[in-house]
Amino acid sequence: MSISLLLHALEQGLVFGIMVLGVFITYKILDFPDLTVEGSFPLGAGVAAKVIFSGGDPLWGTVLAIIAGSFAGLITGLLHTKLKLTNLLSGILTMTLLYSLNLRIMGRPNIPLLGKITLLGEIKKYFPDLSMDYLIPFFFLFLVVILKFTLDYFMSTEIGLTIIATGDNEQMIKSLGVNTDITKIIGLCISNALVGLSGALFAQYSGFADVNMGLGTVVSGLACVIIGISIIKSPTIFWRTIAVIVGSLIYRFLMIIALRYGYSFGFKPGDLKMISVLLVIIALSVPLIKHKLNFVERFNLGRKELQNNNGKEV
Amino acid sequence: MLIIKNLTKYFAKNTPHETLALDDFKLRIKKGDFVTIIGSNGAGKSTLLNLIAGTLQQNNGEIKLSGEIISNQPEYQRARWIGRVFQNPLLGTAPYMTVEENLSLSIKRENRGLRLGTNRNLRKYFQEKLSELNLGLEDNITKKVGLLSGGQRQAMTMLMATMFKPKVLLLDEHTAALDPESSKKILKLTRDLVKERHNDLITLMVTHNMKQALDVGNRTVMMDRGHNIFDVQGEEREKITVDDLIKQFSLVGNRKDKYVEDRMVLI
Numbered sequence: 001m002s003i004s005l006l007l008h009a010l011e012q013g014l015v016f017g018i019m020v021l022g023v024f025i026t027y028k029i030l031d032f033p034d035l036t037v038e039g040s041f042p043l044g045a046g047v048a049a050k051v052i053f054s055g056g057d058p059l060w061g062t063v064l065a066i067i068a069g070s071f072a073g074l075i076t077g078l079l080h081t082k083l084k085l086t087n088l089l090s091g092i093l094t095m096t097l098l099y100s101l102n103l104r105i106m107g108r109p110n111i112p113l114l115g116k117i118t119l120l121g122e123i124k125k126y127f128p129d130l131s132m133d134y135l136i137p138f139f140f141l142f143l144v145v146i147l148k149f150t151l152d153y154f155m156s157t158e159i160g161l162t163i164i165a166t167g168d169n170e171q172m173i174k175s176l177g178v179n180t181d182i183t184k185i186i187g188l189c190i191s192n193a194l195v196g197l198s199g200a201l202f203a204q205y206s207g208f209a210d211v212n213m214g215l216g217t218v219v220s221g222l223a224c225v226i227i228g229i230s231i232i233k234s235p236t237i238f239w240r241t242i243a244v245i246v247g248s249l250i251y252r253f254l255m256i257i258a259l260r261y262g263y264s265f266g267f268k269p270g271d272l273k274m275i276s277v278l279l280v281i282i283a284l285s286v287p288l289i290k291h292k293l294n295f296v297e298r299f300n301l302g303r304k305e306l307q308n309n310n311g312k313e314v
Numbered sequence: 315m316l317i318i319k320n321l322t323k324y325f326a327k328n329t330p331h332e333t334l335a336l337d338d339f340k341l342r343i344k345k346g347d348f349v350t351i352i353g354s355n356g357a358g359k360s361t362l363l364n365l366i367a368g369t370l371q372q373n374n375g376e377i378k379l380s381g382e383i384i385s386n387q388p389e390y391q392r393a394r395w396i397g398r399v400f401q402n403p404l405l406g407t408a409p410y411m412t413v414e415e416n417l418s419l420s421i422k423r424e425n426r427g428l429r430l431g432t433n434r435n436l437r438k439y440f441q442e443k444l445s446e447l448n449l450g451l452e453d454n455i456t457k458k459v460g461l462l463s464g465g466q467r468q469a470m471t472m473l474m475a476t477m478f479k480p481k482v483l484l485l486d487e488h489t490a491a492l493d494p495e496s497s498k499k500i501l502k503l504t505r506d507l508v509k510e511r512h513n514d515l516i517t518l519m520v521t522h523n524m525k526q527a528l529d530v531g532n533r534t535v536m537m538d539r540g541h542n543i544f545d546v547q548g549e550e551r552e553k554i555t556v557d558d559l560i561k562q563f564s565l566v567g568n569r570k571d572k573y574v575e576d577r578m579v580l581i
Binding site for chain 2: 154156157158159160161162164165169171172173174175176177178179180182235
């Protein structure tokens with residue numbers, strides 16, 4: 001295991017960690033399985049890439065990507081709250097809509113950014129002595145930490161608490177004077193803004209944007225959230241946001257290992273999505289399996305006790 | 315003053331299952347009144363409370379509170395003036411949030427912004443209020459509400475429904491799902507909290523228990539099939555017994571089944 005491989009996992013874990021924070025807001029806080037991210041991730045990437053490719057300011061491209069992402073969340077939110085579509089269907093509709101919209105924005109399915117000045121290049125100007133290998137992880141870490149603390153603060157404000165309560169007990173928070181349509185829309189907008197930002201940064205980091213790069217975002221996001229939360233168990237927002245970022249780092253690390261050493265086990269790059277689905281299934285079923293095992297144990301214990309008492313097989 | 319005018323509510327209107335839950339219902343309640351509402355299943359008691367709170371929308375009629383028509387406002391707007399406690403103790407609090415977060419959600423019901431939900435002053439105020447409940451919750455304000463018992467959660471809901479100085483308090487069989495001991499405690503708490511504001515709070519309490527209906531409050535309304543069939547207060551109410559209520563109940567003209575549900579007379 002080389003240092004460069006570790007750095008690679010760190011960079012990817014952090015840049016996707018922003019997306020995972022977004023998935024965490026909808027999936028865990030709002031209790032809303034939001035499939036929009038599958039469309040808002042490439043949307044953020046496409047918007048930023050288009051701006052940069054056309055010679056625009058990469059900072060503006062990134063900001064526009066954030067706005068585009070929150071707009072995607074707004075569409076899903078309106079479909080769900082105003083037209084009363086189910087949460088899954090609202091997400092699927094927006095995601096499909098965004099595919100076409102993104103193709104129009106980008107004008108072609110793939111925009112290469114090699115040789116263009118990206119946000120990372122702009123930052124390099126301020127730190128001419130620092131090598132790109134260290135600048136990138138530091139910048140991403142800095143960004144993730146800032147976003148994490150901003151999110152923590154927001155979730156403890158008056159509005160933030162109403163968003164948490166919407167996912168926890170909707171009937172109650174309505175009777176306490178909250179319009180839950182609005183809280184859901186705010187949550188979806190923030191979530192998808194983060195996903196859009198993540199997409200924009202990933203495009204600039206990897207040097208291209210592709211309309212199909214959102215494929216599997218939901219599953220990988222869920223995998224990160226579930227892995228993180230099952231490793232760091234804490235009820236507070238402070239630790240939960242740390243947990244999902246750690247989950248993202250672990251997930252990317254596992255994926256890079258699978259890519260690097262998977263050949264010796266007969267895996268192909270195309271198998272990655274299947275592996276992440278298996279990861280999600282395993283992580284989600286662990287509590288149930290534990291429970292079942294406990295049950296079998298208790299059953300066997302009970303049998304033994306009976307045997308001891310009666311002196312014969314039951 | 316809470317004025318309920320010609321309130322009518324159908325469920326599943328224009329279908330074979332159409333039921334009339336409230337039929338041209340009228341009621342005027344003045345400030346400071348504590349009204350207990352009794353009636354058998356399907357009498358429209360809960361529907362009445364849901365219409366006042368805005369969880370349901372009426373088909374006809376209107377509700378006025380202090381001169382303002384509130385029956386066209388959505389539920390979240392009316393919540394500025396209305397405190398509610400449900401029958402199910404799990405409904406009134408958010409289990410994955412802490413005690414202080416729950417209280418802070420209930421104390422400010424409009425113009426919520428980006429200020430922190432709790433601060434030192436609020437925390438102190440919450441602890442004061444919680445210590446009045448005598449449940450030891452004041453030392454556990456960072457505990458998740460889901461870890462509390464049903465009785466504790468109902469007591470918290472009572473506090474949340476009264477702490478913000480509402481104009482109307484709606485109690486929907488709020489002691490029915492608790493064990494006898496907790497139920498007694500919650501009823502005492504109800505009396506204490508209402509007594510504190512006896513001159514300006516309007517309280518409506520739905521109950522199935524006739525004895526409770528006469529013991530608590532200063533006015534009793536009996537409902538049947540969406541109508542207000544018996545309304546008693548003041549001296550007249552002092553003299554009334556559970557037997558009188560049962561008699562009254564059987565007297566209702568259009569009833570085919572002249573019996574009273576067991577649980578209404580069980581004490």
